[in-house]
Amino acid sequence: MRYNIWHIVHFILLGIILGGCTVCQDPDDYFRAPDSLSKAECNKVYEFLPAPGQFVNERYEASTMEKACEYAEGRLSQKAYVSLGGFGGYLVVGFDHSIESSGGYDLAVTGNAFSGASEPGIVWVMKDSNGNGLPDDTWYELAGSEAGKPGTISNYSVTYYRPASKQSSVKWTDSLGNDGEIDYLGAFHKQDYYYPAWVTEDSYTLTGTRLEARNYDASGNGSYWVNGDFEWGYADNFSPVDMLTDDDNASASNVDNHFKISDAINPDGSAADLDYIDFVKIQTGVNAKSGRLGENSTEVIGVYDYHLLKASE
Numbered sequence: 001m002r003y004n005i006w007h008i009v010h011f012i013l014l015g016i017i018l019g020g021c022t023v024c025q026d027p028d029d030y031f032r033a034p035d036s037l038s039k040a041e042c043n044k045v046y047e048f049l050p051a052p053g054q055f056v057n058e059r060y061e062a063s064t065m066e067k068a069c070e071y072a073e074g075r076l077s078q079k080a081y082v083s084l085g086g087f088g089g090y091l092v093v094g095f096d097h098s099i100e101s102s103g104g105y106d107l108a109v110t111g112n113a114f115s116g117a118s119e120p121g122i123v124w125v126m127k128d129s130n131g132n133g134l135p136d137d138t139w140y141e142l143a144g145s146e147a148g149k150p151g152t153i154s155n156y157s158v159t160y161y162r163p164a165s166k167q168s169s170v171k172w173t174d175s176l177g178n179d180g181e182i183d184y185l186g187a188f189h190k191q192d193y194y195y196p197a198w199v200t201e202d203s204y205t206l207t208g209t210r211l212e213a214r215n216y217d218a219s220g221n222g223s224y225w226v227n228g229d230f231e232w233g234y235a236d237n238f239s240p241v242d243m244l245t246d247d248d249n250a251s252a253s254n255v256d257n258h259f260k261i262s263d264a265i266n267p268d269g270s271a272a273d274l275d276y277i278d279f280v281k282i283q284t285g286v287n288a289k290s291g292r293l294g295e296n297s298t299e300v301i302g303v304y305d306y307h308l309l310k311a312s313e
Contacts, residue, residue, distance in 0.1 A: 029131070030098075030128050030129070030130075030131035031098045031276055032096075032097045032098040032278070033097065033098070034096075034097040034098075034305070034307075034308060035097070037096075038095075038096055038097045038305075038308060039095075039096055039308070040304045040305045040306075040308035040309040040311075040312060041076070041302060041303070041304050041305075042076065042093035042094060042095050042280070042302075042303040042304070043094065043095055043096045044073065044093065044094045045069040045070075045072040045073045045076070045091065045092065045093055046069065046092040046093065046094060046134070046135050046279070047065065047069065047090070047091070047092040047135070047281075048065070048068045048069050048071070048072040048082070048090075048091050048092075049065070049068075049089065049090055049196065049199075049204075049206070050083060050084045050085035050089035050090075050196060050284075050297075051084065051085035051086035051087055051088050051089035051158070051160060051182070051206055051284060051295075051297070052085055052086060052160050052170040052172075052182045052194040052195045052196070052295075053083055053084075053085030053086055053089065053182060053194055053294070053295050053297045054083075054185050054188065054189040054194060054294045054295065054297075055083035055085070055189065055297070056083065056085050056191075056193075056194050056195070056196055057191045057192075057193055057194065057195075057196065057197050058189055058191050061197065062196075062197055062198050063197055063198055064198050065198055067198065068196070068198050072091060076093075076300070076301070076302055076303070079110070079254065079301055079302060080301065081111075081112065081299040081300065081301050082299065082300045082301075083297050083298075083299050084121065084282065084283065084284045084297055084298045084299070084300065085182070085194075085196075085284065085295065085297050086158070086160075086172075086182050086284060086287065086289075086295040086296070086297060087156075087158050087206065087208075087210060087284050087285070087286060087287035087288075088157075088158050088206025088207065088208050088283060088284060089206065089283065089284045089297065089298070090206070090208070090281055090282065090283040090284070091281065091282050091283075091300055092135050092279060092280070092281045093279065093280050093281075093303050094135065094278060094279045094280075095278065095305060097305070098128075098276045098277065098278050099261070099276060099277050099278070099305045099307070100261075100275065100276045100307075101260075101261035101262050101274055101275055101276060101277070102260075102261075102262075102307065103260070103262050104260060105242075105258040105259065105260055105306050106259065106260055106261045106305070106306055106307065107123070107125075107258065107259040107260075107261070107280065107303070107304065107305065107306055108256040108257070108258050108259070108302075108303075108304040108306045108309055109121075109123060109235040109236075109256065109257050109259065109280075109282060109300065109302070109303050109304075110254050110255065110256050110300070110301040110302035110303075110304070111235055111236030111237070111254075111255065111256075111257065111298070111299055111300065111301060112236070112249075112252045112253065112254055112255065112299060112301065113229075113236050113237050113238040113249065113252075113255065113257075114238055114248060114249040114250055114251070114252050115229060115238045115248040115249070115250070116226045116227065116228070116229070116238070117226075117227050117238065117252070118214075118227050118228065118229045118230060118234075118236065118237040118238045119227060119236050119237070119284070119286070119296045119297055119298050119299065120144075120211055120230050120234035120235065120236060120237040120285045120286060120298065121234055121235035121236050121237070121282045121283060121284055121285055121298030121300070122141060122142075122144075122208055122209050122211075122234065122235075122282070122283045122284075122285040123141075123142045123144075123233075123234070123235055123259055123280065123281070123282055124139040124140060124141050124142065124280070124281040124282075124283065125139070125140055125142060125261060125264055125274065125277040125279065125280055125281075126138065126139050126140070126277060126278060126279040126280075126281070127274055127275075127276060127277050127278060128278040128279070135278075135279040135281075139281060140264035140265060140266070140272045140274065141209060141264070141265055142233065142259050142260070142261075142263045142264055142265075143233060143263045143264075143265045143269075144230065144231075144232060144233020144234050144263075145230055145231035145232045145233050146211050146212070146230060146231075146233075147233070147265065147269065148269055149212075151211070151212025152209065152210070152211055152212065153176075153209070153210045154209050154267065155175075155207060155209075156174065156175055156176070156207065156208065156209065156210035156287075157174060157175040157205050157206065157207040158172050158173070158174045158175075158205065158206055158287060159172060159173050159174070159203055159204070159205040160172050160182070160195065160203060160204060160205075160206070161173075161202065161203045162195050162199075162201075162202045162203065163193065163195060166192040166193065167184055167186055167190070167192060168184055169181040169182060169183050169184045169194075170182040170184075170194055170195050174287065175207075180287075180289075182194055182289070182294075182295050183289060183294060183295070185292070185294050187292075188292075188294075189294075206283075208283045208285070209283075209285060210285065210286065210287060211230065211234075211285045211286050212286075213286040213287065213288035213296065214227070214228025214229070214230070214286075215227045215228060215286075215288050215289075215290045215296060216228070217290075217291065222291045222292065225290035225291050225292075225293050227290055227293075227296060233259070233263065234257065234285060235257050235282050235298055235300065236257070236298045236299050236300070237257060239257060242257045242258045242259070243255055243256065243257055243258070244256075244258060254301050254302075256302075256304075258306060259306075261274055261276070261277055262274075264277075280303050282298060282300050282303070283298070284296070284297055284298040285298070
């Protein structure tokens with residue numbers, strides 16, 4: 001049988017329609033289903049870039065991002081806190097499988113918040129859309145109780161500047177024209193620098209969603225500071241809603257906040273409708289300091305697939 005050019009084009013198009021395209025890849029092909037060996041906890045830290053803070057460089061040395069990630073991985077494996085420093089400091093983790101969106105709680109992030117001692121972290125999620133196993137696709141914020149409120153600012157940036165001398169406060173400026181300092185608290189944290197040792201530039205900028213701070217001096221003389229709580233949707237934040245408990249955690253024990261992938265939003269606030277995710281980022285969400293307590297800094301102790309965590313209990 002002889003074929004003209006239109007027959008050939010027809011067969012090519014038909015093959016594409018029937019799934020014969022070898023160039024295209026269905027993004028769902030990159031879904032990694034959990035199996036009997038999958039672990040609930042994150043298995044890798046891809047990035048660890050805190051803002052300057054009183055726990056940064058304390059009792060650890062990291063001259064590169066790789067070393068910083070090794071430090072953070074080690075801490076999480078021991079169920080010890082990783083401090084993200086002031087506003088914008090972040091940690092990016094991944095899992096040995098993809099986590100499906102169930103419409104209910106899908107993630108758990110462990111912190112140590114108790115009533116009046118919240119240091120809220122924004123949680124972001126990412127789907128490995130290009131299938132390369134790296135967190136280089138699109139981040140989606142998980143909307144919490146403050147999403148869309150007047151005091152919440154998207155795309156807020158803070159630039160931090162390397163101190164000129166040891167044991168000095170770290171100066172910052174922000175995208176609103178404000179400036180301030182991350183205080184050096186030599187009575188409590190005596191390392192030479194609160195500026196991350198693995199940042200080689202003399203300044204760096206962190207960008208994210210900023211919540212309106214709720215900290216205040218309850219004593220009036222600086223002796224008793226309260227870091228106010230938010231209703232729900234943030235890491236290291238006291239919330240009876242997403243902590244799933246009525247305990248006020250006065251002992252500052254490790255406790256989980258729980259999150260729904262279905263709360264992921266686009267920049268315009270509309271639902272992102274993600275069917276699964278592969279990576280999680282936690283980022284300090286306030287730019288505030290509380291006297292001798294220092295900067296408000298989100299602490300992360302663990303990040304988990306809540307489905308597998310429940311199954312193991």
